[in-house]
Amino acid sequence: MEQFEKNNKNKIVRGAKRATYDKQQIFSILDAGCICHISFVINGEPFIIPTAYGRDGEFIYVHGSIKSRTMKAMTKGVPVCMAVTHLDGLVLARSAFHHSANYRSVILFGTAKQVESNTDKNHGLFVITENILKGRWEECRLPSQKELDITAVLKFKIESASAKIRTGGPVDEQDDYALDVWAGELPIITKYASPVADEKLRADIAVSNAAILAWQNANG
Amino acid sequence: MEQFEKNNKNKIVRGAKRATYDKQQIFSILDAGCICHISFVINGEPFIIPTAYGRDGEFIYVHGSIKSRTMKAMTKGVPVCMAVTHLDGLVLARSAFHHSANYRSVILFGTAKQVESNTDKNHGLFVITENILKGRWEECRLPSQKELDITAVLKFKIESASAKIRTGGPVDEQDDYALDVWAGELPIITKYASPVADEKLRADIAVSNAAILAWQNANG
Numbered sequence: 089m090e091q092f093e094k095n096n097k098n099k100i101v102r103g104a105k106r107a108t109y110d111k112q113q114i115f116s117i118l119d120a121g122c123i124c125h126i127s128f129v130i131n132g133e134p135f136i137i138p139t140a141y142g143r144d145g146e147f148i149y150v151h152g153s154i155k156s157r158t159m160k161a162m163t164k165g166v167p168v169c170m171a172v173t174h175l176d177g178l179v180l181a182r183s184a185f186h187h188s189a190n191y192r193s194v195i196l197f198g199t200a201k202q203v204e205s206n207t208d209k210n211h212g213l214f215v216i217t218e219n220i221l222k223g224r225w226e227e228c229r230l231p232s233q234k235e236l237d238i239t240a241v242l243k244f245k246i247e248s249a250s251a252k253i254r255t256g257g258p259v260d261e262q263d264d265y266a267l268d269v270w271a272g273e274l275p276i277i278t279k280y281a282s283p284v285a286d287e288k289l290r291a292d293i294a295v296s297n298a299a300i301l302a303w304q305n306a307n308g
Numbered sequence: 309m310e311q312f313e314k315n316n317k318n319k320i321v322r323g324a325k326r327a328t329y330d331k332q333q334i335f336s337i338l339d340a341g342c343i344c345h346i347s348f349v350i351n352g353e354p355f356i357i358p359t360a361y362g363r364d365g366e367f368i369y370v371h372g373s374i375k376s377r378t379m380k381a382m383t384k385g386v387p388v389c390m391a392v393t394h395l396d397g398l399v400l401a402r403s404a405f406h407h408s409a410n411y412r413s414v415i416l417f418g419t420a421k422q423v424e425s426n427t428d429k430n431h432g433l434f435v436i437t438e439n440i441l442k443g444r445w446e447e448c449r450l451p452s453q454k455e456l457d458i459t460a461v462l463k464f465k466i467e468s469a470s471a472k473i474r475t476g477g478p479v480d481e482q483d484d485y486a487l488d489v490w491a492g493e494l495p496i497i498t499k500y501a502s503p504v505a506d507e508k509l510r511a512d513i514a515v516s517n518a519a520i521l522a523w524q525n526a527n528g
Binding site: 097101102122123125126127128129132133134135136137138140152153155156157167168169170171173175178180181182183184185187189191193195213217220221224225227228229230231232235239257258264265267268269270271272273274275276277278279280281282283284285286287288289290293294295296298299302303 | 317321322342343345346347348349352353354355356357358360372373375376377387388389390391393395398400401402403404405407409411413415433437440441444445447448449450451452455459477478484485487488489490491492493494495496497498499500501502503504505506507508509510513514515516518519522523
């Protein structure tokens with residue numbers, strides 16, 4: 089299976105047993121989320137923003153207002169580090185020390201640049217919108233020229249990446265299994281509730297198919 | 309109400325209507341989460357890690373292995389930026405442009421330093437554990453000297469912070485309300501499922517009270 093190459097930036101030192109560089113695993117963790125955290129450096133200091141994103145092959149798109157400080161900071165080919173984290177459960181061990189979490193987490197590195205043409209901007213916005221809610225792009229009114237002009241779309245190649253995945257119950261010290269302490273997992277579920285119509289929605293409009301599909305997928 | 313002072317780092321420029329610097333609101337968003345993203349700079353480049361955290365007044369604690377690269381990078385009084393983000397729903401507008409999300413998000417800035425004494429380390433680990441699962445610290449075996457020695461606990465004062473909060477339905481362009489497009493919110497629910505006992509759990513041990521309380525709080 090195709091892997092991201094290990095280097096000084098993406099190599100996982102601690103918990104290496106939980107690490108993977110496999111592209112398909114990394115992509116599937118990315119595609120299961122819709123909000124990432126991106127960090128970048130301004131004047132030598134770290135900044136972080138939560139933002140929507142979308143993946144197109146080995147490229148990531150994010151967007152924002154052209155007036156946003158963070159968009160301005162990231163337009164000119166700056167290094168970024170991006171994280172997508174799904175928390176799947178708390179792992180309660182018999183000792184405080186061995187408490188852990190079940191999770192799927194990706195860290196990736198790239199160099200963000202602003203895309204320029206209308207075609208590329210629209211493609212980036214399509215990728216982001218479809219990652220958040222598949223099928224929504226074709227349901228709604230697409231961006232006008234004025235809207236495109238005030239939207240910054242950033243694109244970057246995933247230069248390197250790694251994932252960490254933990255599943256299963258606690259792993260305790262041998263002596264601790266005799267303790268009178270409950271141990272196990274407290275699973276965390278994230279899902280959609282039923283769609284709630286806008287107060288101003290016309291009464292003759294059927295619920296979004298994209299929303300129904302997302303709700304059905306989340307509720308088995 | 310007490311506020312964090314605005315400065316160049318924490319001042320929110322875009323979406324200022326959704327911004328708050330109120331300490332109680334910021335603390336309540338922090339206390340509602342258990343995984344944060346922390347960014348820091350190594351050799352001028354941004355890095356980010358997801359990690360557990362806990363708040364004690366205006367101080368944040370995080371921890372990790374003393375062998376972890378990221379812990380090593382953060383021990384010596386380096387600037388960090390930390391984010392806690394709760395995604396509460398997708399907001400589906402009639403236009404692609406006005407799609408949004410409902411969320412509660414905090415960004416904060418501080419200078420991380422390693423705590424040294426056993427007392428301070430134990431306090432930090434208590435704060436982190438209790439933030440993740442209230443009541444768990446007194447249920448489990450507390451850290452041994454050996455465990456404390458291989459655990460790095462970092463502490464930093466919240467030097468500045470801001471929060472953004474969005475709630476409610478979509479806000480569309482006046483002309484778009486006439487479109488045949490469904491609009492509304494797709495709420496996102498995050499909750500605990502029932503606790504799952506460790507396979508190796510002795511049959512005579514009752515379920516953790518801390519886990520039961522967390523599950524009850526999450527399920528009304």
